[in-house]
Amino acid sequence: MRRLPLPPMVPGLLAAVVALLGAGALARYELTQQRDAFETDARIVHRLLSQRVVQHDAVLATLALLQPTQNTDTDRPELRLPSVYPQILRAQRRAPHETWPRADWQMAEAEARRLRRATLAGQALTQGRYELITAAGDAAYALHIDLQQTVPWDEWPMHPANSPVRVVLEHAGQTYVVQRGAPPRNGWLFDFKKTLASPSQPFNVVAQRYVGWQELPWVAIGAWGLLVLATLQAWQAWQRQATERRRAEDLLRLGQVARLNTLGELAAGLAHELNQPLTAVLANTQAATRLLQEDDPAELPLARQAMDQAAQQARRAAEVVGRLRRVIEQPNTRGSAVTVGLEPSVRSALHLLEPEFARRHVTVSVQDGKSPQVLADPVALEQIIHNLLMNALHALEQTPESARHVTLQLGTHDNMGWLRVHDNGPGIAPDVLPRLFQPFFSTRAGGLGLGLSLCDTLANGMGGNISARNADTGGAEFTLLLPLAVP
Amino acid sequence: MNNTLSPLIHLIDDDEAVRNGLALLISTVGLRVQTWADPQHFIDRFDRQSIGAIVLDVRMPGISGLTLLETLMAQGVDQPVVMLTGHGTVDMCRRAFKAGAAEFLEKPVNDELLIETLQNAVRQHVKSRQRHQADRAARERYAQLSAREREVLGLIIAGLTNKEIGRALDLSPRTVETHRANLFAKLQAESLAQLIRLYAALVDGNAAG
Numbered sequence: 180m181r182r183l184p185l186p187p188m189v190p191g192l193l194a195a196v197v198a199l200l201g202a203g204a205l206a207r208y209e210l211t212q213q214r215d216a217f218e219t220d221a222r223i224v225h226r227l228l229s230q231r232v233v234q235h236d237a238v239l240a241t242l243a244l245l246q247p248t249q250n251t252d253t254d255r256p257e258l259r260l261p262s263v264y265p266q267i268l269r270a271q272r273r274a275p276h277e278t279w280p281r282a283d284w285q286m287a288e289a290e291a292r293r294l295r296r297a298t299l300a301g302q303a304l305t306q307g308r309y310e311l312i313t314a315a316g317d318a319a320y321a322l323h324i325d326l327q328q329t330v331p332w333d334e335w336p337m338h339p340a341n342s343p344v345r346v347v348l349e350h351a352g353q354t355y356v357v358q359r360g361a362p363p364r365n366g367w368l369f370d371f372k373k374t375l376a377s378p379s380q381p382f383n384v385v386a387q388r389y390v391g392w393q394e395l396p397w398v399a400i401g402a403w404g405l406l407v408l409a410t411l412q413a414w415q416a417w418q419r420q421a422t423e424r425r426r427a428e429d430l431l432r433l434g435q436v437a438r439l440n441t442l443g444e445l446a447a448g449l450a451h452e453l454n455q456p457l458t459a460v461l462a463n464t465q466a467a468t469r470l471l472q473e474d475d476p477a478e479l480p481l482a483r484q485a486m487d488q489a490a491q492q493a494r495r496a497a498e499v500v501g502r503l504r505r506v507i508e509q510p511n512t513r514g515s516a517v518t519v520g521l522e523p524s525v526r527s528a529l530h531l532l533e534p535e536f537a538r539r540h541v542t543v544s545v546q547d548g549k550s551p552q553v554l555a556d557p558v559a560l561e562q563i564i565h566n567l568l569m570n571a572l573h574a575l576e577q578t579p580e581s582a583r584h585v586t587l588q589l590g591t592h593d594n595m596g597w598l599r600v601h602d603n604g605p606g607i608a609p610d611v612l613p614r615l616f617q618p619f620f621s622t623r624a625g626g627l628g629l630g631l632s633l634c635d636t637l638a639n640g641m642g643g644n645i646s647a648r649n650a651d652t653g654g655a656e657f658t659l660l661l662p663l664a665v666p
Numbered sequence: 667m668n669n670t671l672s673p674l675i676h677l678i679d680d681d682e683a684v685r686n687g688l689a690l691l692i693s694t695v696g697l698r699v700q701t702w703a704d705p706q707h708f709i710d711r712f713d714r715q716s717i718g719a720i721v722l723d724v725r726m727p728g729i730s731g732l733t734l735l736e737t738l739m740a741q742g743v744d745q746p747v748v749m750l751t752g753h754g755t756v757d758m759c760r761r762a763f764k765a766g767a768a769e770f771l772e773k774p775v776n777d778e779l780l781i782e783t784l785q786n787a788v789r790q791h792v793k794s795r796q797r798h799q800a801d802r803a804a805r806e807r808y809a810q811l812s813a814r815e816r817e818v819l820g821l822i823i824a825g826l827t828n829k830e831i832g833r834a835l836d837l838s839p840r841t842v843e844t845h846r847a848n849l850f851a852k853l854q855a856e857s858l859a860q861l862i863r864l865y866a867a868l869v870d871g872n873a874a875g
Contacts, residue, residue, distance in 0.1 A: 451752045454752030458752070458775065462688045465691055469695075481690070
């Protein structure tokens with residue numbers, strides 16, 4: 180089943196879409212990671228700062244509780260506070276008979292009394308300073324707080340100098356920069372805003388983080404793109420190979436079909452060519468038989484005519500067969516015979532088969548008394564020698580490698596030159612010997628059984644012959660006889 | 667042997683020796699044979715009215731035997747066609763029978779088989795022509811009936827008695843009897859069985875039409 184090929188654009192477009200979708204997913208994942216990290220950091224910052232400022236409320240409340248019952252200056256715990264809390268620069272107490280040096284402090288104290296909790300006063304948030312005032316009976320306390328010292332840097336979740344996150348505290352239009360962070364840039368902005376969990380110091384914690392285009396995971400995106408491209412190319416290569424393979428298979432099948440068709444055509448043509456005369460022969464002889472059965476002398480000429488027709492058509496059938504044989508028969512090789520040196524032909528065939536001998540570890544020796552000049556077709560002669568040598572090599576397959584040997588001998592006898600090929604293999608089984616030169620006879624699995632048959636046909640065609648026997652010393656011996664050029 | 671009423675076999679083969687041999691063989695049993703070398707010539711000239719059969723070689727130059735067979739069938743030629751081939755394949759055989767061949771024989775063909783096949787074919791053709799003629803005669807007689815007689819005939823064939831027919835057509839049984847006698851006479855039917863055998867198909871066909 181063959182699928183329709185996709186239009187050539189489609190795989191490329193599909194790959195581009197997949198690459199873009201993947202890049203988008205990667206960028207989105209990276210941004211989500213960054214946002215989660217940012218929000219976690221911002222929440223930690225909010226919690227740490229909240230804990231610290233709540234401490235101030237607690238310190239003030241403790242002072243109010245511990246204040247001396249008599250207005251004496253003997254016990255002033257607030258004076259020791261800066262040494263315990265570095266962020267408290269100074270702690271002041273207003274005795275009942277005193278007044279605050281500043282009017283806004285007075286107002287803050289009044290506010291504190293009303294709200295029954297500490298209140299902010301005289302802030303200079305931008306400089307990182309503020310005062311926290313609380314009432315304690317008739318008296319009051321004020322804490323001077325340094326924000327820079329308030330930040331718990333040892334627990335800070337980010338690197339204060341290098342982190343890209345900007346953290347500020349805001350209150351009543353004033354801003355204190357806790358961490359500078361990176362300047363704004365094109366891309367995405369994460370932000371976070373939450374008021375500190377202390378009613379007395381309701382500063383807003385504002386955190387911002389700019390993520391620029393350059394911070395996207397370009398390496399991963401690039402790798403993804405390359406992966407998609409590689410997959411696309413691999414797929415296309417596979418497609419091309421599949422097409423090639425299919426084409427090769429088609430060609431093969433076509434070849435087989437063509438061969439079958441040719442054979443079928445040949446058979447049909449042959450059947451028709453032979454069946455026509457055979458039909459006529461049969462019809463005529465049967466008609467003649469019927470006519471003769473009637474014993475009517477008047478029918479005799481017709482019967483005779485039918486028999487003549489039958490004979491004529493039988494000759495026609497014979498001609499068809501003769502024509503067929505002439506077409507199929509091998510051309511006569513005797514016509515192209517020239518004077519050939521038997522030894523050079525042997526050397527040439529050996530040269531061609533040298534790698535094969537080496538691979539099979541077979542040694543070869545040529546014993547030439549004298550090199551006969553024979554009449555032969557050079558190509559046919561080389562084919563015969565080649566086949567005889569291959570036959571010897573196959574015969575040695577079961578022999579131990581160290582013992583494999585082929586011996587070639589040349590000589591003349593009467594009007595013939597001869598070549599003897601001897602191998603020291605197992606020899607030829609007696610039942611095989613008579614059938615050795617028959618076509619399609621082979622002792623080798625997968626052998627066509629045409630090699631020796633062809634040798635025989637070619638040798639006969641050149642006026643020579645070929646014979647086989649088992650040598651007295653063991654092994655098989657093939658002898659090729661060819662007419663000498665000069666008898 | 668030259669009796670023009672004896673069946674005529676048309677033999678079409680491009681090979682003269684085959685033609686002559688087969689023609690001689692066929693003629694030994696008293697069948698007349700007309701041989702044709704050229705299929706086209708045969709189509710143009712042969713006597714379509716003659717009783718007999720056609721013997722066709724599958725493999726011929728020009729028009730192939732199978733094509734010729736299909737042409738003959740398309741033209742409504744009713745002579746049975748016997749195909750001859752030297753190299754029959756299942757496929758060819760199937761095509762031939764599908765196209766309407768009466769028989770498919772392989773060359774070289776044995777005399778007994780060929781002659782028996784041809785005699786069967788001729789018998790078959792004669793029978794089909796007779797049936798055809800009987801049908802035509804029946805149709806002609808049926809055409810002579812009046813409308814009322816056809817109605818009565820339909821009801822007779824449906825198995826109704828005179829009384830029932832009279833009730834169905836609102837006629838007196840006596841009138842029905844008259845119609846019945848008339849249509850038996852016109853249709854030359856001697857028994858109810860014969861009437862039904864010859865005319866049931868016509869009545870059904872007309873009713874359906």
